[in-house]
Amino acid sequence: MAAAAAARANRKKRGSIKEYFKGVKLEMKKVVWPTKKELGSFTVVVLASCAAFALVFWGVDTGVLAAIQAVCF
Known part of the structure; x- marks a missing residue:
């Protein structure tokens, strides 16, 4: 019973959608x-x-691939 009353009070506190969009516009x-x-x-x-980041990642990827190939093969 108390939970339902609290939920109703919380709903009233939030306001309407119209008020929300007024706030957004402001x-x-x-x-x-x-x-x-x-x-x-x-x-x-x-x-x-x-x-620049693409070049850095490409360089790191190429380096790691070369290191793995050197160790594994």
Whole structure:
């Protein structure tokens, strides 16, 4: 009995979906979006980082493969 009352009270506390989306809209107005120039530079940094990590992983993979082949065969 007490658990059901607590569940009902908790449901009322959460609010409605309409209030949730009002809050989302208010928060989205506070967001500072990057300019096209900033977005372009961020994209270049991300792509360069991905390429660098890919090269590092390729190098490590090649080295480990060579070491395993040297030991096993």
